[in-house]
Amino acid sequence: MPPRARSLPPTLGDVFTTARAREMGVTSRRLRATDLEHAFRGVRIAPEGDAGTDGRPLATDRRKRARVIRRARALTAVMSPHAFFAGETAAAIYGAPLRHGFDPESDLIVAVHAPHRPPRRQGVRGIKVVPSLASIVEYLGMRVSSPASTWAMMPELGERALIQLGDFLVFVPRDDRGKPRPEHRLATMTQLHNAASIFRRRGRAELLRAFARVRVGSASPLETDYRLAAEDAGLPEPALDVEVRDRAGRLIGISDAAYVSQRVIVEIEGDHHRTDRDQWDRDIAKYAALAAEGWEVIRLTARHVRAYPPSGPELVRAALARRS
Template identity: 50%
Template sequence: MSHPPRALPAELGDSFSTRAARAHGVTARRLRAGDLEAPFAGVRLRAPQHEGLSREGEDGPLSIDRRMQAVIVRRAHAYAQIAPAGAFFVGQTALALHGLPLRRGADEAPLDVAVLSPQHAPRGRGVRGAKVAPRMVRLGTIGGLAVGDASSTWALAAASSSLRDLVVIGDAIVRIPRGDRGAPLPQRRLATLDELCAMANVPWRRNRELLLDALALVREGSMSPLETDMRLALTGAGLPEPELDVEIRTERGSLIGICDAVYPERRVIVEVEGHHHFTDDRQWRRDLEKYAALAAEGWEVVRIAAHHLVRGGGAAAALVGAALARHPLA
């Protein structure tokens, strides 16, 4: 009859080095037990407690990003147990630490770990090492982990990102979050457009042209990658650029809602609806009330979902273009 592995000392935490474990009296046999992972040489990681994702939009892009972020952050904390002095996270790992959009499959890739030149790039199983000139990065910490700041992470990401990806990440960095009641929280913005521009223009910056092309398309107010894709689809089809993240009020000044994209002079609103808009009953009811109130105030609402944005977003552009044609400028 098999017995469960002996409990580990609580002092070791979720991840720990084998050296620290041996110092606490943990045997080599215990370190090979099935309830521990070995993501890096000399490191052990307790098996995760599988807590189901929230049923609210559990298959949507934002939930997928959150799940990948959690996996990467957990592995980053594990690697920190053996990281060389001066190492910091960049690339997809840094994006995860900042809570920024990730490339699909990023949680299955090696961690992106860098050092400042002239140190040697980190090597080893499970990591992808790099060295960065000091002027190319500003360093900070998130949850005790050393990482390039948001604008540095964006600029360094150009080495392996498309124009669209850089715009999506840039939008997420410069957006001004809103609180539970819709109040803007500028103090929680990760960086400004000026800070992105300054980082793109650091002397001898690689991929500067791509960064500047992306920066020309980055806007404050896109609150999700879907919203960025929608805006790029509309302007790519030659439609006017909408205002973003706009508070819509009644004639008496009462707030009806905060809308994704607005053409004020045309009385047209474009709302991008993620998975949870269709699966969360509370969100569905709020949407119905909001759209009824907007219609009563003379607004036409165009509702865009992910399937309208595939293959360049032609379907989304057609829907919005038709609405604008119904509301010509006076």
């Protein structure tokens, strides 16, 4: 059995430079140990705790995003002060929906403003951008292209993915009591539009076309996909992220979409609604309360929304006809 690796100083953290480690008395031999990941030259990543084996999509996406953030933090330790994360790397850092097949081990996208030179380092794809096309913010202790700039720098995603990303960025989070927290959203509609409209922006027409279909209130790509499918099917545009209250004014719940005049609610249910027992119990109580207040609830899954043709809009159309 190989000898157990000597413990590292607890104040060193899980991502550190070899120079700092040596200053704290860590030997070169310990820094070469196989339990430390040699992420980038001069940087080490300590072993990660048990990440779990949950294979559900949401859990998988969380692990992928956590991995990107971990690698980005490692690179930040040796990155030029002029550089910042951009593109898909920045989107992952913000917690945005990941495209199908996203690889968290792919090259990190690092940008600089002209006239600085883009970085050349293994595991990094360096790019150079005109300063007016990418503003920079600090997020999670890292320099990152602003949320709106990140969105506008990726016209190659295609219209649907741009709409999904735009919906994510402008969504207004709520606290555990259901109160909106607009100060915590990542971008505003105005910021997205301004970023897309910059003169000589690559893919400007594609971005503006996608922006025209971005809405505030879709909390997930599946909710965005329902909204787009319903729009394409000719249904009226629903209210999104709706607070539904009983006759006494008490909050029953936050519904994904509502056709208020017909008192029809659409709930878009990911797999966690089925597999999480607490969520399942909350859903049953919520739907009973909504029915008692005269609402009809249409529950849709990914199969109703993403099949071709999608059946969800027709189920909603029938409910609206019943309620007209």
